Amino acid sequence: MKKFVIAPHMRLQEWVAVEKGYFGIEGxxxxxxxxxxxxxxxxxxxxxxxxxxxxxxxxxxCDVSSACHWTVNIAASSGHGKLxxxxxxxxxxxxxxxxxSSIRHPEDLADVPxxxxxxxxxxxxxxxxxxxxxxxxxxxxxxSDGLLFRRMELMIDREVPAVSLFSGPYYxxxxxxxxxxxxxxxxxxxMVAETADLEDVEKFFxxxxxxxxxxxxxxxxxxxxxxxxxxxxxxDQIDTRLFGPGERIVFEPYSREIFESSRKWIxxxxxxxxxxxxxxSYEEAVVGNDLRVSM
Numbered sequence: 001m002k003k004f005v006i007a008p009h010m011r012l013q014e015w016v017a018v019e020k021g022y023f024g025i026e027g028x029x030x031x032x033x034x035x036x037x038x039x040x041x042x043x044x045x046x047x048x049x050x051x052x053x054x055x056x057x058x059x060x061x062c063d064v065s066s067a068c069h070w071t072v073n074i075a076a077s078s079g080h081g082k083l084x085x086x087x088x089x090x091x092x093x094x095x096x097x098x099x100x101s102s103i104r105h106p107e108d109l110a111d112v113p114x115x116x117x118x119x120x121x122x123x124x125x126x127x128x129x130x131x132x133x134x135x136x137x138x139x140x141x142x143x144s145d146g147l148l149f150r151r152m153e154l155m156i157d158r159e160v161p162a163v164s165l166f167s168g169p170y171y172x173x174x175x176x177x178x179x180x181x182x183x184x185x186x187x188x189x190x191m192v193a194e195t196a197d198l199e200d201v202e203k204f205f206x207x208x209x210x211x212x213x214x215x216x217x218x219x220x221x222x223x224x225x226x227x228x229x230x231x232x233x234x235x236d237q238i239d240t241r242l243f244g245p246g247e248r249i250v251f252e253p254y255s256r257e258i259f260e261s262s263r264k265w266i267x268x269x270x271x272x273x274x275x276x277x278x279x280x281s282y283e284e285a286v287v288g289n290d291l292r293v294s295m
Contacts, residue, residue, distance in 0.1 A: 003031040004200045007065035010167040011247040013211045015225035022207035053119040056080040063196040068121030069187040077278025082287035084190040085254040091247040093166035093184040096173045106133040106182045115151045115163040118143035121186045122164035129184035168226035171243035219245035256282045
């Protein structure tokens with residue numbers, strides 16, 4: 001019988017579940033795999049306009065992985081897997097600039113290229129946050145800089161003027177003294193492979209529920225796990241004692257209302273060219289044993 005393949009997503013919960021043996025307690029035979037390396041092995045350097053959606057489109061070789069809810073929504077509606085609808089998570093995110101930058105307020109970001117992940121959480125959340133300060137035509141997102149860790153590296157090397165980051169890099173920017181111009185946040189959901197055993201999926205989330213409770217109670221005991229997915233170049237510099245808990249899993253349904261209102265928001269901003277958001281209905285796009293998903 002094959003192992004259940006988990007792709008961690010730069011968060012603490014999977015690592016805590018491993019440490020505490022929660023996957024085993026729930027009866028899950030599993031393995032962890034990094035899904036976001038380029039062919040050359042570079043972490044998160046996948047090329048221009050290659051983000052979370054494109055990795056689902058090309059296929060992730062795991063049973064469950066995560067991304068922002070907007071992208072998982074569209075990918076599931078397009079037949080690239082099933083959105084797990086019994087839980088979602090919320091991640092802090094922020095737009096950072098160098099400490100000596102002339103950019104001090106959100107309005108100063110008008111027309112400034114902001115490095116973000118294409119059709120990934122930072123893409124949507126940066127628009128969502130800046131719309132309160134700038135007209136749409138003055139929000140300038142750059143998608144040529146790769147995913148999370150690659151964008152962090154470019155900011156540290158002063159190769160981009162502004163960047164949107166979450167997870168460990170969010171806290172590392174604060175540690176290094178980069179200026180946070182604006183806090184953003186976004187929801188994430190899990191994508192379940194069509195071939196995944198749904199009983200194993202429920203075991204996976206039962207283990208994460210246990211891990212989340214531990215993190216809520218004593219986050220400082222577990223922030224060292226950010227090191228596990230950090231690029232080697234920075235591991236001697238990061239002080240995870242300064243880091244917060246990051247993404248938090250909420251064991252509430254990703255409801256039909258959330259599903260449909262999110263698609264409307266995406267369509268209004270033409271984030272997917274041609275307006276192709278997939279044809280599958282909520283019932284066809286989601287999976288979960290909890291009857292509340294139909295709410």
